[in-house]
Amino acid sequence: MSENKQHLLSISVPQILLQTNYHNVLYPRGLAALSSAGIDLYAPEFNDVATVIAGTVQHDAEPATRQGLGQRSISIDRGDLAQLLLDRAAALPNVRVHYLHLLGGVDVANSVVTFSIVGAEGTHVSQEYDLLVGADGVRSGVRSAMQDQVPGFTAKVVEEDQQYKTVELGDVRALRGYDPSLNWEDRAHFWTNARRGVALLCPPRRGTAVSAALVLPRRGAHSFEAMGTTAESVSAFLMRALPTLQRDVGDAQFGDVVRQLLSGQAPRSNRTVYCSALACGRMALVGDAAHAMSAALGQGVNSALETVAVLARELRCADDAALVKAEDVPAALRTFSARRLRDAHAVCRLSERRMGRTPLGRRLFALQLACTQQLGKLGLAAPPVLFQLGKMDMPYSAIAARQRRQVLAAYALLTAAALPAAMGVMLRSLRVPLLVYSLMAAIAAALRAITASRTAKSTSS
Template identity: 30%
Template sequence: MTKVLVVGGGIAGTAAALGLCKAGYDVTVYEAHPDTAADIGAFLTLASNGMRALAQLDATDAVTAIGFPLTSLRLLDSQGIEQAHAPLGEVADPALHYRCLRRGELNAALQREAARRGVPLRHGVRLTGVTEGSDGVTAHFSDGTTAEADLLVGADGLNSTVREILTPGVRPGYSGQRIFYGYTGTAAAADPTGAITFVRGSETTFGYAVSPAGETYWFARVNTDALPADGTAHEVAWREELLPLLRKDASPAAGIAAASAGSVLVTNATELPLGAVWHTGRVLLVGDAAHAASPATGQGASMALEDAVVLAKALRDLPGLPAAFAAYEAHRRPRVEHNITVSGGISRAGHNQARPGPVVARPADPDAALLRQLAWDSPLSATPPEEP
């Protein structure tokens, strides 16, 4: 097997293409959006595990050219009093520092790297159907064209068309929070360089980080009813909804949000059910298409990058698609479903209560089993090691 179609040119799909290309496969990426600007209003953090996966894909330089590093985490209470300030992630290695980036910029950087390596990426082509045969798979697109390959990777995100074809009716559900994302041009006073600050307010969880240029990236999580279907990922009357909640506290949160420049993105926190099917004979799901979690742990993009490395290694090291798919799932499912459970628990913790959910930081020390999974030169076994 040599030819792979990746449906979805976002973070998961482009990273998967980088991994498959490195493993020697002929990869083409098909992206429904006409450009790379999807979700440009949101930002994210790549954790040390995500940066480690990028390193295995030889893509560190492409990503560290954008965004800014985060090396410590501060916790403030509702009165703005610092409760803790500790190192964040693997701070000893600059290449593994957490990184704060705009989602659209990360997506564009990965696509540029894929193009540099000769991976074709077709924009503005929407998948409409998939036909599997004994010797290949055919993708059908909205412009009437088709493409044939040995394997199709569905990396088309939360509302995946590939997942709907694979398992009709399996859709993301609301996990209890609206998420607000914004940017403020004037930096908050006295914030140390490289810190991300979490504020556990009386009715919200608020987080922010200040870029070297002095721009504050901020988010807020609010336990409330879901946005209507036509309101998700669009700006609503956020000042009337969010600012009164933030102003109940004496922390910096209300001032940062009130001074925002430009639009504020508001979206629902959603998650996929545990145990969903990830693959059939020649079709496999990765990233949010397979295991979307609420953003409370900040691990969505990092998990997708891990997927890219492990999938490439599974196809490289295991004989045939059934064995490779089974190994990929055995290594990935326990980890990503744990993240769905933890992240969803945080999101729902404060629903219909006066207090928001807890703030959870990732541990600094990497898991030994994960290190073996991600190490490119270490063969991937058919089954993961037993948990200690």
């Protein structure tokens, strides 16, 4: 936003200290975007807020300590990350951060934005702008203004079919199976019941306290609604949904979790937002304002930071002298939107579908994953592409396209395996299926041999 047409950036924030009670996991994708802005969360200066994830502990049966997908990723409180970014921005020349400013409205035609001042009822501040970036979250006021005032701009909002509450699980050292040599303090802990769509997810935080997000289906027998409103009903619900939880956290902490769930905290849910563009005129949207998504795949902040990096590139923020001029802002924003929109939609779709939304969907997903892994062993498919989401070298749209191909290949393999069996049943003879399966096994063995010899050749050369 410019003041008096100088290159002066104002950032308006409603609170003084930004606090949330959940942690975000930043994967290489988000970390690369941050490092393009000169921020390295592995640096010692961030040791007091950022935890380098040592791996995972799955508590569904006996606690299993693994490397896990998120190893070496960073876990950080959402509020700490926001504060850190604001402090960095405030230290730049020509940047001013205005706390306690709440967006009131935007007059798009005249490029004027109005704020009310928190704690000073009736006080409003208006500001002309050359560029307005809406980074105001899933219920973005900037996006609403675009919907109301920009012809042709639309936003589709899909309510998520899951809800969550945050709970404290006490001290990690009190968990059953704790072993100081396994570094459980820096690991993500999970209790899951995939069949019922129930998960208790605990990214690590500084210190030894374990905070969790309890995620449940929005409706049905395993929803917050079905939990009931008495200590007995909540306790029975948890014992059914996550049978090992009480054993792992101990009776006293389990009772405390039950009390927290009864404390009146309403369940929250995410939304998925698909915008028809990420910018119009002199207004741009980033983060949840532009592409809010389910937290299931852990891409919200990662994609937000990547979107901001794309915007910064188009505005040529890295070089003050080359910074896009006020008159060129609309053209730069058009390019930004064209570059990023496909990826924004792709990551929203992937997160919305996540790993299956119904029990049947989750089983099919697991089957498809197993098939893709088998095809991978034959050298006929890459590893499941959904596991590449956090990596920075493949755009979300390419991941979505490859995911579609992997699903098709997996279903083709399943059909090829099921058809001979069906024919055998129809013909009441084992001969046809046995013949086809032997043929398939021979082809698989040949392919495996070809792959092995190719690998041997490439390693020897």
